[in-house]
Amino acid sequence: MIVKTPPLGWNSWNTFSHDINEDLIKTLEKDLEKYENKSAVLYVTESDVMSGTVVGNTNYFYPEKTVSRAEFVVMAMHALGMDKDETVLKTSFADDAEIASYMKGYVQRAYEKGYVSAVGSKGELYFKPGEIISRGEAAVILSNLIGYANQKLPVSFTDTVPAFAEDAVVSLYSLGILQTPDGSVQASAAMTRLSPPARG
Numbered sequence: 001m002i003v004k005t006p007p008l009g010w011n012s013w014n015t016f017s018h019d020i021n022e023d024l025i026k027t028l029e030k031d032l033e034k035y036e037n038k039s040a041v042l043y044v045t046e047s048d049v050m051s052g053t054v055v056g057n058t059n060y061f062y063p064e065k066t067v068s069r070a071e072f073v074v075m076a077m078h079a080l081g082m083d084k085d086e087t088v089l090k091t092s093f094a095d096d097a098e099i100a101s102y103m104k105g106y107v108q109r110a111y112e113k114g115y116v117s118a119v120g121s122k123g124e125l126y127f128k129p130g131e132i133i134s135r136g137e138a139a140v141i142l143s144n145l146i147g148y149a150n151q152k153l154p155v156s157f158t159d160t161v162p163a164f165a166e167d168a169v170v171s172l173y174s175l176g177i178l179q180t181p182d183g184s185v186q187a188s189a190a191m192t193r194l195s196p197p198a199r200g
Helices: 022-031 038-046 069-079 101-112 135-146 163-174
Strands: 053-055 058-060 119-121 124-126
Touching: 069 101, 069 135, 135 163
Parallel strands: none
Antiparallel strands: 053 058, 119 124
């Protein structure tokens, strides 16, 4: 559960031509009825951070759809009001061709600012934009974007948090952004449109 920040997922941008209204919010509930935190999804939809897809005359959010590394970076930066670099036509990555043109400015800026890392192989850097991001990886990127907590609260999780994500998960918990009512983080699980960076 996310408390101060809404759950993060993927915004398909002009799906609804930025026309978010009460009727749209109501129809989005069609595939969110069984989820407890649907109100947070409706909040980010109203705020134009996320949207859904129109199928026939019905709008769907597809809450279980997984989120890629590039999608998460773009969505998170957009949600936090961070602008992309409009001058970027090509990123620094060897797999630049796999990054959608409208994502390149976000991805390049995130890399230059140290918010995201790259994978080195044979002397070249790869971003792996289409790779599904885990909750732990998302927690690290989000923590890099908003900054780590100055004072970290003592906490013990019921499942194992990978070493690379431990500081980020504890920081988000300490900041009150991440809550884990059952003590489980599931940091290695795939991030979905409805899930926060780490499970609550």
